[in-house]
Amino acid sequence: MPIPHTDVMPEAEFDTLTVSRGVGQPPAVDLLLPVDELPESSSSPDLVCRRVRDELMLDGNARLNLATFVTTWMEPQARELMAETAEKNLADRAEYPQITAMEERCVRMLARLWHAPHPEQVRGCSTTGSSEAAMLGGLALKRRWQERRRAQGKDTARPNIVMGANVQVCWKKFANYFEVEPRYVPMEPGRYHLTADALTAYCDDNTIGVVTILGSTFDGSYEPVADICMALDGYQAATGTDIPVHVDGASGAMVAPFLDPDLMWDFQLERVASINTSGHKYGHVFPGLGWALWRDAEALPDDLVFEVDYLGGSSPSFTLNFSRPGAHVVAQYYSFLRYGFEGLRNLAAQSRSTARALAARIRTIGPYELITDGSELPAFAFRLTPGTQGCTVFDVSHAMRARGWHLPAYSFPAPCQDVSVLRLVVRTGFTAELAGMFIADLTEVTRNLHTTLPTLAPPHQPLVTA
Ligand SMILES: Cc1ncc(COP(=O)(O)O)c(C=O)c1O
Structure with a gap:
């Protein structure tokens, strides 16, 4: 027609x-x-x-972007599947029941990966990214706290949420948009993320939850989730106040299960009520896809969930957006089936080994000092050795940009604003050859900016990562 x-x-x-x-x-x-x-x-x-x-x-060239945690390389087959499903709207569940089934299967896979004691009881959904997932996680914490307080006849006027000053901006947005007082545990020289020590001084009866990060956007380090939970157990024993934990695993929840099987950070810890991750970071899907999972129905209050019955049965829906691309869920399903546990472990291991090798090399090429060394997230931060004259990390970042590399420089929040770092994120697609070229360029840039440079690595030498 x-x-x-x-x-x-x-x-x-x-x-x-x-x-x-x-x-x-x-x-x-x-x-x-x-x-x-x-x-x-x-x-x-x-x-x-x-x-x-x-x-x-x-x-910029996405493959040369060392700033982002977000996937910049996918297999042609995954790209094809995304192109074939570009017009499918996840919200049209009656029309595309199979994508809904894929979404539910991904939630079950993540529930098992994150050691939910009862995977069938886990509630979860895909989102546009970790930011939306964080809003949902925070909202559930707030609603649970309100319900508890009301049942006790207490006021609900002044909720607060406790987190490290290193939280990603999405948590600041959550606190702002949903009117919860943010309580930031500040960094200290040498301690650049939330730890158990200082935490409970920031908690009280009005604390809806504590956010812990696996791993920190600032430097790729993991926060000690188990220690934080233990500190809150102690706080509960002393005060009677039970504070749940949300784990922001935007990157780490797709890394730690494969590379750090002994690390306790997930639903194995009873206090962990909910976890988010970005499918579009170490889940190997182009932006934007995230996931939010709650341990059970109790962790996600019913009145936040809208029952949608387009499928004949009832399908719970708890997201901020309605229409969303189905293609990303399809791509996640592909990546889970395609790689399996072993493949995802190999990809994460390759990235971590490249990150560690780069960190070790960077130490030797100039007046650089590592803040982290790539042994947690495949990402690390480094700075110019304090006292270095003649250039700043911002100059280094700028000069690397002229070579095509996007290597961000930034300062930590107060009181550590004197610490200015460069951060490098390694993702699948950042090959040993690229890493070798990067090191050669960084060496040259550093030499040009800082003339008293020590011995240099040979240029364009591929990096041996494993
Ligand atoms: C720890 C952490 N949380 C949340 C986010 C936000 O994630 P998204 O970009 O998927 O919304 C990021 C992004 O880098 C992050 O590193």
Whole structure:
């Protein structure tokens, strides 16, 4: 059936137009297109596509982006599946019951991976990322606290949430958007994430929960979740106040299960009520996909869950968005089936081994001091040795940018604002060859900025990572 259209030039004329301008000629019409207001009329799809592509060339190369934790490489088969399902809306559960089934299976797989004592009782959903998952986790904590307080006849006016000053901005947003007082346990020189020591001084009857991070966005370190839970056990014994824990495993919940099987951080710890992760970080899916899981129905109050019955049965829904891409869930399902436990362990191990090798090498090429060494998340932070004259980490970052590498520099929050670091994140796709080129460039950049450099590694030497 012909598609009715308005005043659009027929396709053939567009073709003539394109051809008449000559293949390889700069298309004059592109230059005339307004970019801050809607063009008055339509243009050829080919011309516009070329125009958009040209603009996109100015963006960075995702594979050279060492700043992001987000997946920048996927197998062609996974890309194909995403392209084939690009039009599928996760919210249309009646139309796409199979994607819903895939989502539920992914939740079950994660529940088992995170040692839920009763995986069948776990409630969970996909989200657009860890930020949305964090909002949901925080909301559930808040609602549970309100219900408890109301049942005790106590007021619910001043909820607070306790977390390290190193939390990712999503937790600051949660506190702001959902009107919960944020209580940040500050960093100290040499302690750049939340630990059990200082924690309970920040807790009281109005604390809806404690957020712990696996691992920290600032430096890739794991927070000691088990110690934190133990400190809260002690606090409960002393005060009677039972404070649940949410684990923000945006990156680490897809790393630790494979590489740190002895680490206690997940649903094995009774106090852990909920966990989030980003499928689009070490879950090997392009952005944006996240997951939020609750240990059981008690951890996710019923009145936050909307029952959707499009499927004939009843399907619980608890997300901020309604319409969302189904393609990301399909890609996650693919990556779980494709790699399995062993494959995911190998990918994570490769990234960690590259990160550790890079960290070890960086120590030797200039006046650098490691804050972390890549042995937790495959990411680490390093700084210029205090007292280094003549350049800052911001200069290094800037000079690396000119070579195409995006290596971010930033300062830690007060009172550690004097600590300025560079952070490097290793993901699948950052090969040993790329790592070798990176080291060669960093060596040269450092030498140029800081002339008294010690002995240098040979340039463009592939990094031996394992
Ligand atoms: C610890 C932590 N939590 C939450 C987030 C936010 O995740 P997303 O980008 O998936 O929303 C990040 C992002 O880097 C993170 O590192």
